[in-house]
Amino acid sequence: xxxxxxxxxxxxxxxxxxxxxxxxxxxxxxxxxxxxxxxxxxxxxxxxxxxxxxxxxxxxxxxxxxxxxxxxxxxxxxxxxxxxxxxxxxxxxxxxxxxxxxxxxxxxxxxxxx
Amino acid sequence: xxxxxxxxxxxxxxxxxxxxxxxxxxxxxxxxxxxxxxxxxxxxxxxxxxxxxxxxxxxxxxxxxxxxxxxxxxxxxxxxxxxxxxxxxxxxxxxxxxxxxxxxxxxxxxxx
Numbered sequence: 001x002x003x004x005x006x007x008x009x010x011x012x013x014x015x016x017x018x019x020x021x022x023x024x025x026x027x028x029x030x031x032x033x034x035x036x037x038x039x040x041x042x043x044x045x046x047x048x049x050x051x052x053x054x055x056x057x058x059x060x061x062x063x064x065x066x067x068x069x070x071x072x073x074x075x076x077x078x079x080x081x082x083x084x085x086x087x088x089x090x091x092x093x094x095x096x097x098x099x100x101x102x103x104x105x106x107x108x109x110x111x112x113x114x
Numbered sequence: 115x116x117x118x119x120x121x122x123x124x125x126x127x128x129x130x131x132x133x134x135x136x137x138x139x140x141x142x143x144x145x146x147x148x149x150x151x152x153x154x155x156x157x158x159x160x161x162x163x164x165x166x167x168x169x170x171x172x173x174x175x176x177x178x179x180x181x182x183x184x185x186x187x188x189x190x191x192x193x194x195x196x197x198x199x200x201x202x203x204x205x206x207x208x209x210x211x212x213x214x215x216x217x218x219x220x221x222x223x224x225x226x
Contacts, residue, residue, distance in 0.1 A: 033214075044216075045214055100146040100148075102163070
């Protein structure tokens with residue numbers, strides 16, 4: 001158990017809909033990272049927050065947004081969902097802002113868009 | 115564009131042998147390279163980090179080498195066990211160190 005929690009575990013929705021994925025980092029970790037993992041694309045970095053502020057952005061679509069709250073939990077919002085958004089979404093946390101800090105991954109949310 | 119290549123074919127080895135996995139990269143000058151283990155349907159688990167100025171790093175039965183001239187990292191598991199069966203991912207970050215780029219992973223199967 002990494003100490004990172006993600007809810008929900010599974011999510012099934014229809015195209016065009018909007019969903020919110022939630023992540024609670026390990027106690028003491030200030031950085032939260034979001035990743036998308038699909039069969040054809042592998043594990044792709046989406047976005048990083050550190051202590052409430054956005055720190056780095058990867059291949060995140062404009063339809064996706066995220067935020068980190070004062071209690072350090074984070075939410076990833078996916079809107080106007082398409083079939084291709086079906087994937088595993090992972091949240092990870094680390095102590096600092098740098099990726100040479102070990103990242104602890106949550107169990108993931110499996111999103112299925114029908 | 116940046117590219118990280120890991121052998122997409124599964125590596126099958128016999129228990130007790132040494133498993134060697136390869137991570138090659140192009141158009142990248144990473145300052146740090148990490149290896150993660152991922153079991154089916156679960157999140158990756160950090161194994162080792164090696165810096166660009168380090169040639170080799172060891173942790174128990176694991177060994178990682180990093181050759182910035184060849185643009186390659188090798189990941190070794192000695193005395194492999196069936197419990198080592200998993201997908202292994204390499205990940206690179208640059209000096210800014212705020213973004214990890216992952217390879218596609220190599221699936222390792224250790225047969226008893």
